[in-house]
Amino acid sequence: QICLSLVKLLFYLAHSPLGSIALLDFQPRQFVMVDGNLKVTDMDDASTEELSCKEDNDCTLDFPTKSFPLKCSVAGKCEGINEKKNLFNAYRYFFTYLLPHSAPPALRPLLSDILNATGDLQYGINETLRAFEKVLHLYKSGLYLQKRPLLLKDYISLKGFRTVEGEDYKCWPSYSHLGCLLSVHSAEEAAAICNSQLQCQSFIVTQHRTWTGRPLASFQSSWTDLIPDTNAVVYIKRSASSGERL
16 A cells, blocks of 8 residues: 555656656655555655756766666756656665565565566656556455465354454464454455464454455454354354364
């Protein structure tokens, strides 16, 4: 969410009515989340000026660890230098820390491609935004789950019940510090996650949703403490319930 919101902001800055705008003091402390969107808190160090040049050799974009040769345009300006400066700063201050984590395994190669392409400035802001929107579409639609074995058949569903909330085993990246609370596309994906965790014996798909509209599922190491809840369904591993009376 943070990275996508940042890319949308940089897309606007690259195509603003004033021209391409560079954020000269590009630091995480200069941004804040407001209603799920990243905002710049200080525009004092923003600039629409692009470096003047006479030849391509005048257009080297330097960073502490990398340098990038750019083209000198017919108008005598270093082509896209403001856009590329913003994008590489987004890569080194945000993407490298946030993109490798939290995504479903099937989507990680796509995020790795974005990371590598922006780190080498192979993508401009237009291509970067399209790549992020593709990942978001796959994530929200559940298309990344295609061609996976169906595992929900290995679970017994009890409608009208849920497990008692409380501290349980923890997982990464949980939305709760008390237990294992993850976003899922469906109960089928939740079953696959539960199967992958040795501690998991049951789960419920809650009514709470993330910013993408995906429901949150709570995974638990037991299923014996059930309480009535007309809006809930608890899924219990058949292997865990064998020999027990439901």
